Amino acid sequence: MNTEQTQIQNQNKQIQQNSHVKEVKEQGGTNIRDELNEVIVLKDVRFLIGEYIPFGCNHIVAFNNKLGSYMRVKSALLTQVVDEDPGGTQFSIPPVMTAVQVKDFDPNDYVNFDAQIHYPEEPGIVQIENFGVHVSSSGKVLYGLELDSVAGRSKDHVSVDHLSRVISDIVQDSSQMMDTLLTDYQRKLLDLTYIGKASNRDKYTFIISSGIVPDLKAREYLDGEDKENELRQVLESFQNVHDLSDGSKILIGTHGTILVSKEYKKYELIASEYAFLMSLDVFIQNFFSRLFVANDAIKEIKRLIEESEKEPTAVERAQMLLSQTTSDAVLMGEILGYLKESTNVLMKEWQHCLKEMNKEQKELASLLGIETRVLAAQEQVKDMEHIVTGLLRSLDGLANMNETINQRQMRRFQETLEENARNMESMTKASERTGAGVAVMEVILSGTLAFELIDLFSGGKVYPFEYGTDVVSTLAWSGLTVGLWAIGSVALFVTMKWLGDRAEPALQIKTKINRKYNPEKLKEYLEKREVTTQDLDVVGETSRKRVMWKYNDGIIWEELPKWGKRKVIITLTYDEATNYLLSAIIDVERPGEFTTKEAEEAFFAELKEENVFI
Amino acid sequence: MSYGVKMLTKAQNRLLYLISLYSKPSKSENENVIWIREMPLRVFMHEGIERKIFDWDYAPASVMLSDGRKFVNISQEGEDDLNDLRELGLINALKLSTSRYYFITAYCITEKGIEELNKIPLEDRQAVDSLVRCQCGGLLKTQEKDGSIKIKCGNCNYEKESNILDVEDVSYVSKPYMPKQPNISKHRGV
Numbered sequence: 001m002n003t004e005q006t007q008i009q010n011q012n013k014q015i016q017q018n019s020h021v022k023e024v025k026e027q028g029g030t031n032i033r034d035e036l037n038e039v040i041v042l043k044d045v046r047f048l049i050g051e052y053i054p055f056g057c058n059h060i061v062a063f064n065n066k067l068g069s070y071m072r073v074k075s076a077l078l079t080q081v082v083d084e085d086p087g088g089t090q091f092s093i094p095p096v097m098t099a100v101q102v103k104d105f106d107p108n109d110y111v112n113f114d115a116q117i118h119y120p121e122e123p124g125i126v127q128i129e130n131f132g133v134h135v136s137s138s139g140k141v142l143y144g145l146e147l148d149s150v151a152g153r154s155k156d157h158v159s160v161d162h163l164s165r166v167i168s169d170i171v172q173d174s175s176q177m178m179d180t181l182l183t184d185y186q187r188k189l190l191d192l193t194y195i196g197k198a199s200n201r202d203k204y205t206f207i208i209s210s211g212i213v214p215d216l217k218a219r220e221y222l223d224g225e226d227k228e229n230e231l232r233q234v235l236e237s238f239q240n241v242h243d244l245s246d247g248s249k250i251l252i253g254t255h256g257t258i259l260v261s262k263e264y265k266k267y268e269l270i271a272s273e274y275a276f277l278m279s280l281d282v283f284i285q286n287f288f289s290r291l292f293v294a295n296d297a298i299k300e301i302k303r304l305i306e307e308s309e310k311e312p313t314a315v316e317r318a319q320m321l322l323s324q325t326t327s328d329a330v331l332m333g334e335i336l337g338y339l340k341e342s343t344n345v346l347m348k349e350w351q352h353c354l355k356e357m358n359k360e361q362k363e364l365a366s367l368l369g370i371e372t373r374v375l376a377a378q379e380q381v382k383d384m385e386h387i388v389t390g391l392l393r394s395l396d397g398l399a400n401m402n403e404t405i406n407q408r409q410m411r412r413f414q415e416t417l418e419e420n421a422r423n424m425e426s427m428t429k430a431s432e433r434t435g436a437g438v439a440v441m442e443v444i445l446s447g448t449l450a451f452e453l454i455d456l457f458s459g460g461k462v463y464p465f466e467y468g469t470d471v472v473s474t475l476a477w478s479g480l481t482v483g484l485w486a487i488g489s490v491a492l493f494v495t496m497k498w499l500g501d502r503a504e505p506a507l508q509i510k511t512k513i514n515r516k517y518n519p520e521k522l523k524e525y526l527e528k529r530e531v532t533t534q535d536l537d538v539v540g541e542t543s544r545k546r547v548m549w550k551y552n553d554g555i556i557w558e559e560l561p562k563w564g565k566r567k568v569i570i571t572l573t574y575d576e577a578t579n580y581l582l583s584a585i586i587d588v589e590r591p592g593e594f595t596t597k598e599a600e601e602a603f604f605a606e607l608k609e610e611n612v613f614i
Numbered sequence: 615m616s617y618g619v620k621m622l623t624k625a626q627n628r629l630l631y632l633i634s635l636y637s638k639p640s641k642s643e644n645e646n647v648i649w650i651r652e653m654p655l656r657v658f659m660h661e662g663i664e665r666k667i668f669d670w671d672y673a674p675a676s677v678m679l680s681d682g683r684k685f686v687n688i689s690q691e692g693e694d695d696l697n698d699l700r701e702l703g704l705i706n707a708l709k710l711s712t713s714r715y716y717f718i719t720a721y722c723i724t725e726k727g728i729e730e731l732n733k734i735p736l737e738d739r740q741a742v743d744s745l746v747r748c749q750c751g752g753l754l755k756t757q758e759k760d761g762s763i764k765i766k767c768g769n770c771n772y773e774k775e776s777n778i779l780d781v782e783d784v785s786y787v788s789k790p791y792m793p794k795q796p797n798i799s800k801h802r803g804v
Contacts, residue, residue: 030784037671046791103792114790125783132792146791151784164673165784168685171676195715197682229690233673255676268793289715296715349796 029124030151030162038159039230040221042260043211045158046146049170050275051203052139052283053182054189054338057108060137064111066181067102074102078180098177103132110136117173129173138345139338140276143174156211163207164233167256171203189338192331193287201286204278205256206271207234212260218242218249231258242367246360250367257368267364269353274368277346280339281373284380287335291387294332297325298394305401308409315405316540322398329391336385343378350374442496446488453488454481507588509596511603513581516614517574522581525610536576543577562602566593570603581612622702625668626695627734630723631742632658633705634731635753637722649708649720653679654756657763658746659692660778667741668692674781678716680758685781696721704730748772 055063068076077097085091098117105111117129131145147155150162179187179199190198214227218241221227228238235253242250248261257274259267304311304318311317350371357365365371526547535546551560551568567589573582586603588594594602607613622630636650662668670691677686699705704727708720723731746754752769756776763776 030782032782032784048791048793110795112792112795121783124785126785127783128787130789132790134792134795136795140795142792142795144791144793145788148787148789150786161671161673162784162786164675165782166786166788168674168676168781169783172685195682200676200683200685202676202683224694226691229694232690232693233675236675269796272793272795292715353796 029126030165031122031125032161032165037226038161039226040160041213042158042160042163042207042209042258043156043213045155045163045207045209046144047167047205047207048271048275049143049167049174049203049205050272050277050279051141051143051174051201052276052280052339052342053135053141053178054186054335055135055137055139056338056341057137059183059186060109060111060135061107062183063135063181064105064107067100067105067111067113069102069105069107069111076100078177080176080180098180108137110134115177117177119173119176127169129170131170131174133174134272138349139280139342140346141178141279142272142275143170145170158209160230160233167205167234171205172200174203175199175201189331189335192328193283193290193335195290195293202255202282204275204282205234206275206278207256207258208264208267208271209258209260210262210264212249212258218251221251234258240367244360244363244367248364250364252368259364266358266361270361270364270368270370273346273350273353274370277370277373277377280342280346280377284339284377284384287332287339288380288384291332291384291391294325294328294391297321297328298391298398301325301398301402305398305405308405313540315402315409318398318402318405320540322395322402326392326395326399329388329395332388333392336381336388339381340378340385343374343381347374347378442492443489446492447485450484450488451481454484506590507586507594507596507599509586509588509599510583511586511600512583514583515581517579517581517612518614519576519579521610521612522574525607525612541577542575544573544575544582546571546573548572562606566590568594568599579614581607622730623695624738625670625691626698627738628662628667628742629659629692629695630699630704630727630730631734631739632662632746633699633721634723634727635742635746637705639706639722639725639728647722649722652719652721653677653758653763655696655721656686656688656692657756657765657776657778658754659689660687661765661776662742662745663689663692664777665745667745670695678718680712681761684779687778687781699727703727 064070066078068074077099079093079097081093083091095118098115100116101114103112103114105113112132112134114130114132117127117131119127119129121127128148129145131143134140134142134144147158147163147166149155150158150166153159153162176199182190187198190201194201216227221231222238222241231251232238232253234256235251235258236255238251238253240250240252242252244250244261246261246263248259248263248267251258251260257271257278259271261267301318301321304314304321308314308318354362354365354371526549529549530553531547531549533546533548537544537546548569548571551563551570552565553567569587569589571585571587573584574580575582584603586599588599633650633655636648636654638648640647659668659670660672663670663672668689670689672687672689672692674685675688676683677688679686696705696707700707703724706722706724708722709717710720711717748754748767748770749772750767750770752767754765754767754772757764757766761779763778764773765776766773
């Protein structure tokens, strides 16, 4: 394809895109069920949504790599799908992707990029969602967008009712987009802070508008009625409102701020810093709550250790919780490190910005109380450092307590073991005595049997010989009788030994598997076998199931593909909670039929053929 | 339009009656106070808006639920009326921390509020009854479970899912916007 063709194609694509944009601008629909009572309308709206994500120098390098900042073509499509088969040729994924275009970056410090999100929406809803993103190594993340049209209306007629819905959409979609770009470690830190709900994390919004209808004095919006209620949809509770000396208005809320100014450009820097600062505050609040979760976990560990004598699973649960909480506390310490660095950079940044500000900018900065807030954030971080240090010390103490309990239990276990060994020894001795007694009984029994037989064949005569009572006849008769007794005894011993040997399998193979299985396929595999026994052990998070089945049990004419006519008993152990095949025992009943390798290979080949393994 | 005693609006009358059905102040030290949590109240308020019982509108707001933070359709006019009822001393608000590490507010009608109930027109009472009473006569309750909020009847098997978590979308067109950021780097220094 030559350059001219490519240009024509790009132009066509642009024309199609523009016509699509035009259509959305003119006919953009909503699925709002309520009849909106629009009281306030904003003109020429742009907004910044801030959030804090723990970032360090290495993370920003990795982030730049993922975005392809170093590449010649600085744009790419991103998806949340993880390639499970990187060695394969093709794959198909849903068309839910984010297009990114890197604008500006410093490999170790920051990156600015544009993102276009293509997430599925309900029928009738078309969102052409383009926004700018700034990410810096101090953890500052800003999403900025300028509205061209909302719900089929032009950018000069954006109702606050509609704006609240656009903001909620961007807040959610930006989290989804960032998840594709963050490292696992960062996602882990976010999940820890937001207690596993990082995808629904909250953010702070700074709205900038060049005009507002009705145009009133800032205080007049606090009417306690319609206007205030309408603005609270994007600001939440009002903190402060002011008219600036240049005619601009600032409406400050707990969840958002609106700046109405015709000369908004001069306030952009302050807006960015404030949006980030407030989102940092949101993060700190969540992190502070998370400390209480850890504190409660410590209380629970302590309770479990104290109850270890009463609750049979207490020690195990305490150990699991202790290990989890310790790992969390270590990560919290790391988050605090990032926060500390971030607040220090923020303070430096702010000091630097202040030097370059004019009177009007300083007025807004003072109203927003930025410097005080940065100082407060630094203090909060310091305060939380003490709490995390305390948590780690408590966990150390609990680990020592747990160790003591473990040692105590181990001592008891050892004593019980010794006691059991002694009992076993006595039982073995008793069993040996009983065995000797049984052997004597067997000899006597075989004698009785021999005599009974002689009696039967001699017709009950004491001396079956005609010539009576001479010594030779008596000795011959006695010898014959004792001989028969001896033969009978030997035959009985041999029979008993043969039966004993038959009761024990000739070959027993114990094999560790430890491989992930497909639950559906395993179910199908087991359904084809006559499972005779099943056991289930549920301990904590594990659910171990043991199943046993036999091949060729009583059906001697059947010849199985892998096992032939051999009699085999298989015991398979697997964990239903984690979907892992753990171990198998293969018992071969008759000696010499199978080697260990053959039996193991036959069993694994069977599992592979039925696609039990993943 | 304001009408009724104490200049309560129609929506405020209805809201007061709604709270009275789910709360009860104690008459002695041995009797417990019954409160309604803010989220169930918001669910019924939202349901009331959808069924035109309350003349408010709503917008999505990020709030904490028992299973984490979510966007919920909340009526700021409704919240404002709740505050008005508090200021008039007709309801009390209780702030309490939950076992899941966040704070909630609960509401209870006061003795003064109970006196006001007699003055609420029958039409308003009937409208609220149609909202919170099941066909079997039982009082409906809400339950947050598995990421959704259900409205249920304790007496029969009636159950429906609330739309309060169903945040509506609008079509929009946006373009990237990013102001120039301070040229400060922790690596380059100030």
